[in-house]
Amino acid sequence: MELLRVERLYKAYGTGENKVEALKYVNLSVEKGEFVAIVGASGSGKSTLLHLIGGLDRPTSGNVFIDGENIYDYNEEKLAIFRRRKIGFIFQFFNLIPVLTVEENISLPALIDHDKVDKAYLNELIDILGLSNRRNHLPSELSGGQQQRVAIGRALLNKPSIILADEPTGNLDSKHSKDIIELLKFTAKKYNQTILLITHDIQIAEMADRIVTIQDGEIISDQYLQRS
Amino acid sequence: MRSYKQLTRKYLKASKKRTALTILGITLSISLISAIGLFLFWIQQAEIEETKQTKGAYHVMFTKLDSDTVNKVIHNPNVSRYGFFTIGETMSINEKVMVTEYIATNRALELLPTHVKKGRLPKNETEAALEEWLLKQIDPQATVGSRITLQHKQYTVSGILGNDVENQISNKGILLSKTNKIDETNASLLVEISEKADLEKTVNELKKLSDDRYVQLNTKLLILQGAGGDNEQAIGLYAAVAIIIGIVVISTIAIIYNSFQIGIVERIKQFGLLRAIGATPKQIRAVVIREATFLSLIGIPLGLLCGLVAIYGIFFASKLIANEALFATPPIISRNILLLSAAIGLTSIYVSAWLPARFAGSISPLAAISSRALIVKERIKKRKNRWISKWLGFEGMLAAKNMKRDRKRYRITVFSITISVMLFIVFKSFMDMAFTISEHPNESRNIHFSIVKDTPEAKGTAASISAALRALPTVDKVYEAYESHDFYAIIDKESELKAVQPFEGIYQPIDWPDGEKIMVEATINIYDSESLKAARRYLEAGNIDEQQLTKENVVIVIKNNEFYNDKTKKFYNGPIAHLQPGDEIYLEKDVGQRAPVSYKDAMQKVKVAAVVEDDPFHFRSSNPSRLKLITTKTVAERLLSQQKLQPVQWNIKLKTAESEKEAEKQIEAVIRPYPSVMLINHIDTNRKAKSSILMLQILVYGFIIVVSFIGSVNIINTLTTNILLRKRELASLQAIGLTNKGLKKMIVLEGVMYGTMGTLYGSIIGCGLSYLMYMFFIDVKQFSWQPPWTAMLIAGAAAVVIAYLSVLPPLARMKKEHLIEAIREEY
Structure with a gap:
């Protein structure tokens, strides 16, 4: 079942001489439950693609359909609500709110949604993420790997259908990186989620179901990995 | 944490320093606004109180009424206090002092301009209240409760009133007494209008009840209480105050705006993140506005408190400095002014938080992820x-x-x-x-007592009084003051000032052998050596040397004049003419008739020796728009061709004001042999x-x-x-x-x-x-x-x-x- 469809997505920054084409009419389709790794050199346009899919930015032209709905038809308000319910973001620099504790940082999406935090689910997440004894710590008191796990928890809280991860392991050593990806795979399976993950690291990419390679704003290869 | 809204509190706590700085800014601004408001209100109330004492507490006075109208007036629901009074007979106490009896009914005594210093107002016909100086004239030993006899009447003194210097100098005193029966048609009716009523409307209503000739309004009180119609001066002052408050408000906005804007710029990434994970712009704005609300909740009450502290601080400081309440009333705290200050503060806080809030709401979610979004802009x-x-x-x-x-x-x-x-x-x-x-305060403000002669002609007092006064142990300085003398003064054309030209009658051109000159009216005050010494402190140019002044026929010019111009309805404050040391002035005695002066008259030439900026002592002059000159007794005698000018007043400065009572006794002893002089106490004023x-x-x-x-x-x-x-x-x-x-x-x-x-x-x-x-x-x-x-x-x-x-x-x-x-x- 198709969850995400990207149609002729085009994005350019600047005008005239300074014009930079970040994405050139990209098409992509992702099935529900797929784990897609997006690889490419820096500046190839992979982050732009991810931002556009997540509704953080608007394209110059083209469309993104999620669950059959064109997200660029939404206004700012609706787009924000869409992000809050359908998308879970994970960033390279974990981007936790420094004044909030681990538990509060993870609960944030529900709080923004004026929703009561599902305590049982929150506890389950914290357990899975191995943060049980860090609940009341501030981000500054955590290691990089722990911070990233908090960010994953935050991304998962609203049970989004898509997780968008922009080099989530970029700041971690290889052992922690692997753990984080395993964790992501585990939770994705458990909660039936789709993952789009940007990475430089080919070892990380090979843990995915499918590798999409971008170069100069175009998809140059789209390859399914066979699992044994 | 139960809601994302608690982020506000967490942010404020995390950035304690800036939060404190912002609260400090809000507190300072609110305290400034409320202190200005409270202070003005207080001054206004104090002024009203003072006016009630000097001009009376009544609003409307009817000098003649028939009984029908009397009923209409006193039964008007808006009238809070009223009473009748008549001026009784004038009795003489001794050969110089006269006293007039004011007899009043109901509450008229409270409405008349009285200031009870000791005791209370009379309650019946056998009681009386009178001025302190007057009581001393009647019976030096008398005090509250004493019995006094005035010609054929006997009274018990129920209260002592504050002195009125004018009454004292003119030797006419007032005695207040009370009665129950009065011929209403022959008496004046005093009416005070209730605070709750519309003052202006009620005054107009009452005015219509009688012929205009018989109605007198207490204009100053009405103006102060806001029922004086258009008053240009008041409007001018209000406008100036409004500008000041406006500026304080703008600066409050600036501080708060800055503080918020900075706080948001610092957290761009965090706001960006909130946006990325799905917060709407509205929610972000709400976070910022909540910060503003929280800061107001602390800053505004704190500011109001500081405003109150400031006002009471001023009150107690004034008590300490002046040894008594400087204002007629202690601070009156108006709830409305506090509320208004809070409202002004709150509005400016929201106004200033709104723009940063909007900015925060518009932060792109990308701000959280890449710094590119920021650099591009x-x-x-x-x-x-x-x-x-x-x-x-x-x-x-x-x-x-x-x-x-x-x-x-x-x-x-x-x-x-x-x-x-x-x-x-x-x-x-x-x-x-x-x-x-x-x-401008001058040396006259340092004078504690004055001895004044009844008539300038009274002779045989001068030298002996001066010497005796100077010998008193409590006395520091004695300044002799003389009558002032008017002259026509001819000055150079170049001394004319553009600013003065528009005022009619000040400059008059006059032909002179070496070209045109101008004539101005001048007044000369005579200073004794002690006064000249004091005048040195006001020196602007030249020098003041008594010997030179006497030898050479020279004068000292007082630079600044201040007078009211009927035509422009404004005050002029500044020099009448541009005069410098070395300039020459021709003088001709002004004998009251406006005789045309010409160079052929036997004029006397004087030279300007020095210029002082302001009057070293209150200048005695018949008209404030005259050129003000100072000279010594010898020069004045020469100019006036008159022998032996006599001082008319002795101004006494004590070593310390604390010795007031002792000094008063000593001075009274000195002047007792001279019936034509009297003592005036300036210490209070x-x-x-x-x-x-x-x-x-x-x-x-x-x-x-x-x-x-x-x-x-x-x-x-x-x-x-x-x-x-x-x-x-x-x-x-x-x-x-x-x-x-x-x-x-x-x-x-x-x-x-x-x-x-x-x-x-x-x-x-x-x-x-x-x-x-x-x-x-x-x-x-x-x-x-x-x-x-x-x-x-x-x-x-x-x-x-x-x-x-x-x-x-x-x-x-x-x-x-x-x-x-x-x-x-x-x-």
């Missing part, structure tokens, strides 16, 4: 400042470029410095103008006048300190954050080899450049506002406007120094941090 102008790099080196050039790099930041910073500089200039020039239009000026100074200087403080907080806040926000960038500069010294130079230069720009704009706006206030002030009193140079200089220097000082702490903080960490830190 920054349009850097390429400009070459060759002279800056030549003068201030590479660091200076970098500073100049940095300053203009981010238009928004540049504007906020310069705006906040501008506001601070402007605030200071406006307050300083407001104060200067307020002092210009208020009375002088103390009041002196301390009211002192209080005004304390008050305005207090305001200026608070205002400077607000301004400084503002500048510090902006510049500090300006640096902290660029930590990474500055660290990168260091990484590529900029020395600590160079970095400091660059940042300090940046601060100084901001300070200079802010001073420039602030001075321009401040001057404009100062002129605007001047336009309102000249309704009260005419004087010339000068650009507030001193204020501009002080503000400019202070802004630059504060700008310099406020970049030092963040620099020191940066030094402590590890370079690599600063570079990696994401902003």
Whole structure:
């Protein structure tokens, strides 16, 4: 079942001489439950693609359909609500709110949604993420790997259908990186989620179901990995 | 945490320093606004109280009424107090002092201008209240409760009233007594209108009940209570106050806006993240607005409290300084003014938080992820400042470029410095103008007692009195004062002043052998040696040497005059003519008739020896628009061709005012042999006048300190954050080899450049506002406007120094941090 469809997505920054084409009419389709790794050199346009899919930015032209709905038809308000319910973001620099504790940082999406935090689910997440004894710590008191796990928890809280991860392991050593990806795979399976993950690291990419390679704003290869 | 809204509290807690600084700003502004409001209200109430004492508490007086109208008036539901009074017979106590009896019914005594110093108002026909000096004339031993006899009537003294100097000098006193029966048709009816009623409307209603000829209004009281119709002076003052409050409000907005804007710029990434994970712009705005609400909840009550403390501080300080309450009433705290101040404060807080809130709401979610989103927006102008790099080196050039790099930041910073500089200039020039239009204290304010002769002709007193007074142990100085003498003065055409020309009748051209000259009316006051010594303190040009003054027929010119012009309905304050030491003046005695003067008259030539700025003593003159001259007794005798001028008054300065009672007894003993002189005590009035000026100074200087403080907080806040926000960038500069010294130079230069720009704009706006206030002030009193140079200089220097000082702490903080960490830190 198709969850995400990207149609002729085009994005350019600047005008005239300074014009930079970040994405050139990209098409992509992702099935529900797929784990897609997006690889490419820096500046190839992979982050732009991810931002556009997540509704953080608007394209110059083209469309993104999620669950059959064109997200660029939404206004700012609706787009924000869409992000809050359908998308879970994970960033390279974990981007936790420094004044909030681990538990509060993870609960944030529900709080923004004026929703009561599902305590049982929150506890389950914290357990899975191995943060049980860090609940009341501030981000500054955590290691990089722990911070990233908090960010994953935050991304998962609203049970989004898509997780968008922009080099989530970029700041971690290889052992922690692997753990984080395993964790992501585990939770994705458990909660039936789709993952789009940007990475430089080919070892990380090979843990995915499918590798999409971008170069100069175009998809140059789209390859399914066979699992044994 | 139960809601994302609690983020607000967490942020405020996490950035305690800035929160405290913002609350401090809010508190200062609110306390300033409420203190100004409370103080004005208090002054107004005190003035009303004072007016009730000097002019009476009644609003309307009917001097003739028929009984029908009387009923209509006294049964008007809006009338709170009323009473009748008649002026009884005038009795003489001794050969000079007369006393008039005022007989009143109901509450008329309370409505008449009386000030009971001791005891109370009379309650029946056998009781009386009278002025202190008068009681002494009747019976020196009498006090409250004593029985006194006046011709055929006997009274018990129920109360002693404060002295009225005019009554005392004219030797006519007043005695108040009470009765129950009065012939209403032959008496005057005093009416006070209830506070709850519409004053103006009720006055007009009552006025219609009787013929205009028989109605008198207590105009001053009505004006003070806001029912005087259009009053130009009041409007002028209100406008000036409105400008001041407006400026305080603007500066409050500036501080709060700055503080919020900075707080948001610091957290762009965090807001971006909230947006990325799905917060709507509305929710982000709500977070910021909640911050504003929270700060108001703390800052506003605190500010109101400080305002109250300030008002009571002024009250107690005035009690300490003046030894008595300076104002007729203790502070009256109006709930409405407190509410209004809070409302003004709250509105300005929301207004100033709104723009940053909107900005926060519009932060792109991408801000959380890449710094590209921010860099793209920054349009850097390429400009070459060759002279800056030549003068201030590479660091200076970098500073100049940095300053203009981010238009928004540049504007906020310069705006906040501008506001601070402007605030200071406006307050300083407001104060200067307020002092210009208020009375200048002179040596007369230091006089404790005066001995006054009934008639200037009374002889045989002079030398002996002076000597006896000077010999008293309590007395410090005795100044002899003489009658003043009017002259026609012929001065050079060049001495004419443009500002004075429009006033009719001051300058009169006159033909003179060596060209046209002008004639002005002049008055000469005669100073004794002691007075001349005191006058030296007011010297502006030339010198005051008694011997030279006597030998050469010279005079001293008092520069400033102050008079009311009927035509323009305004006061003029300034010199009548431009006279300098060495100028010559021809004098001709003015005998009252306006005889045309010509050079053929036997005129006497005098030379200007010195110019003093203001009257060293109250100038005795028949007309305030006359040229004011001072000379010695010998010269005056020569000019008047008169022998042996006699002093008419002795002004006594005590060694200390505490010896008042003792001195009074000693002086009374000295003058007892001379029936034609009397003693007047100035201690109370002088103390009041002196301390009211002192209080005004304390008050305005207090305001200026608070205002400077607000301004400084503002500048510090902006510049500090300006640096902290660029930590990474500055660290990168260091990484590529900029020395600590160079970095400091660059940042300090940046601060100084901001300070200079802010001073420039602030001075321009401040001057404009100062002129605007001047336009309102000249309704009260005419004087010339000068650009507030001193204020501009002080503000400019202070802004630059504060700008310099406020970049030092963040620099020191940066030094402590590890370079690599600063570079990696994401902003």
